[in-house]
Amino acid sequence: MDTARRPGRPPTIHRHDVLIAAVTVIDAEGLEALTMRRLGSALGVTAMSLYRHFDSRDAVLAAVVDFLAATVEFVPHKKWPETLRSFARGYREMLLNHPRAVALLATHPIDQQRGRELIAPLLDGFAAAGVDDERAVTIVQSVAVFTLGHALAQVGGEPPEPETAPYYDTWFDAGLTALLKGFA
Amino acid sequence: MDTARRPGRPPTIHRHDVLIAAVTVIDAEGLEALTMRRLGSALGVTAMSLYRHFDSRDAVLAAVVDFLAATVEFVPHKKWPETLRSFARGYREMLLNHPRAVALLATHPIDQQRGRELIAPLLDGFAAAGVDDERAVTIVQSVAVFTLGHALAQVGGEPPEPETAPYYDTWFDAGLTALLKGFA
């Protein structure tokens, strides 16, 4: 089970801890506050030790993107438009839960392999309805792109005023509904 | 006509020149290459003199956003869906002409006043068709958000491979058509 002893000093920080700390810092203080020194101090370690685990600051950011993408939740339904609607809401919920990370998600594309895995359960529903794979990917990606763009408009890099939420909720629903109807 | 002499030294750089230079640097070398020192040197001036014209680097970036937004072109048609399609294509064309500025456009929302002015000609077409203003704004914004999100997916911060263009063109058209059909 790979519990064999390994030579040398055991690590005091792990990749996963670093990512948790990174998200915490971003949520609390914003993207530009996530310096290597700041991230190190959040872990009780110097900035330089992070380079044992990540190639660069940008590698940390890319890992944060994949980490957050993996937290998107949705439930499959019998009809694919319903599944897609659930996916869009789950994706948006994750984005609004991390408003200061939205610009990061927008800038750093999700790893292609990870992206495929993420939407694989969606594609099953399309196949069952006789929609070919290429068209299904177009539809899913269109919804994803609309959702991200909409979240960008809402948060604009900083957490939005709470009282504006209903306006954006209504707008999002209208756009999503139109998109799904148009693709149906 | 305001040609009266003013006291003091005449400026050697003007706001407009700074913005042109900024876009040139971004297009050629990317967003993170646009440092105050680099921008100054592109204008034959030190970084510090830029602070006479802009409050901060971020103020320069915000001005670049407004500058680029103003270059979007589209032609009005009799039917609003056609006008909207023209707007979407014009917006997208601007974005793809400045791939390394797309992340900037995504991060810095267009000034609200400027945004209203930009889409004013679009709203006229809706009013003529009896669509109320609130709904018209929702539709236009939905198209804009989809277009920006799509461009982000295509360029991802760096200029995309040219041979992938047809794929993105087809996808964009499919999404835009679905959106317009859904809103019609």
Next chain:
DNA sequence: ACCTGAACACCGTTCAAGT
């Protein structure tokens, strides 16, 4: 193997000084 201190080459920005 992992972590650290010192160092390098940068940043944005302020401020007093020049013309």
Next chain:
DNA sequence: ACCTGAACACCGTTCAAGT
């Protein structure tokens, strides 16, 4: 009024050294 040089408080990253 506008531009500059020097300076401050930061960055990301490298490297030799410690344990």
